[in-house]
Amino acid sequence: MRFWDSVLIAINALRVNLLRSVLTTLGIVIGVASVIILVAVGTGASSEVDRQIKALGTNMLVVFPGSMRSMGRAQGAGTDLPLSEVDVAAIRDKIQGVVGISGQLNETAPIVRGNANWSTTVSGIHADYLFVRDWPVESGRDLTPGDIRTGARVALIGKTVAKEIFPDEDPIGATVRITNVPFEIVGVLPSKGQSAMGRDQDDVVLVPITTARARISGRTQVQNDRVGILHVKIDAGADMAEAQEEIESLLRQRRATTRGSQDTFSVRNLAETMKARTEVLTTMSYLLAATSVISLIVGGIGIMNIMLVSVTERTREIGLRMAVGGRRRDILQQFLVEAVSLCILGGLIGIIIGVLASTAIAFVADWPILVSPSVLAGALAAAAATGICFGLFPARRAAYLNPIDALRSE
DSSP states (O other), X not given: OOHHHHHHHHHHHHHHTHHHHHHHTHHHHHHHHHHHHHHHHHHHHHHHHHHHHHHHXXXXXXXXXXXXXXXXXXXXXXXXXOOBHHHHHHHXXXXXXXXEEEEEEEEEEEEEETTEEEEEEEEEEOTTHHHHTTOOOSEEOOOOHHHHHHTOOEEEEOHHHHHHHOTTSOOTTOEXXXXXXXXXXXXXXXXXXXXXXSOBTTSEXXXXXXXXXXXXXXXXXXXXXXXXXXXXXXXXXXXXXXHHHHHHHHHHHHTTOOTTSOXXXXXXXXXXXXXXXXXXXXXXHHHHHHHHHHHHHHXXXXXXXXXXXXXXXXXXXXXXXXXXXXXXXXXXXXXXXXXXXXXXXXXXXXXXXXXXXXXXXXXXHTXXXXXXXXXXHXXXXXXXXXXXXXXXXXXXXXXXXXXXXHHHOO
């Protein structure tokens, strides 16, 4: 018997009991769909985490002022003595491996030009800010140390602000008003997208930190040279953990923090936090992989069970085939092809469901879902392998039936 003859016979046998065949493949369908969703979501999540890490800036530590604790409860960043320009200078001069440092003093303020009005985040920054954040200027120029020193009324704007205030014109050189103070737009930033917290990073205006203190946020009696959050870029060859410990030690000395008392600041490696999220996703992927394997095993057992039933139902047919010259390998091939065909049918249905589910997850989660042809081929191959493994025993049982006993069966 030729191989294609076995395939045609298998298809006819499956079509006779179509509903039973479809129900038998449910385990394979679930297993294959789980594999595709697992790989697609895992790859997409890793890609999104990598994008967010790059958006934060590479080799960067963030220093937050605060947080104090009151009655055992954290009051949040900025509830204690703010960080100052003196802290910036101390970290830059005394911590080895620091290649860039910038404050970020945030305020929410309206930006107005003509009839256009948009409320946005206005951040006062130092000249190193874009270097620390790996965020080059797309058009125009960066803020210079001279702008910071003189408190110049110049600003960089993100893509969202540019779209809202300057929908049909080049913003470079234009003048806008921020809290009724005129600022010249000197640069436009490329798109960064959303942050890990879902905030639009392109909805921002960057101005010299000295200008922000004098014109937008105002000075305070607590700290008249406050700098908000500090972004510290560490040299690629330096140890991030060691640099973090040195910064913490330096700030404790500067703030005269006694041993055992609560720190009035916090130093965080946001990239490590994002990597921790990746590790959680990896663990979840392993759990999903185990579920997929279990589904395939359960599906394989279902295939084996239904094939054994089929052998019992078709015992007389098997005896007739042997009586007219059918060889054992022909019978083995016929039932094995039926088992593999069932699994491939389930695999194809699982692929369709997996791709559709992955697309839906991508739409809801708003991150890329990557389904490569190699993954689809691998999932289908896994389904076929399941058919071979669990279909071999029923096929051998059919092939080694006694022809005389098979002919006598009713």
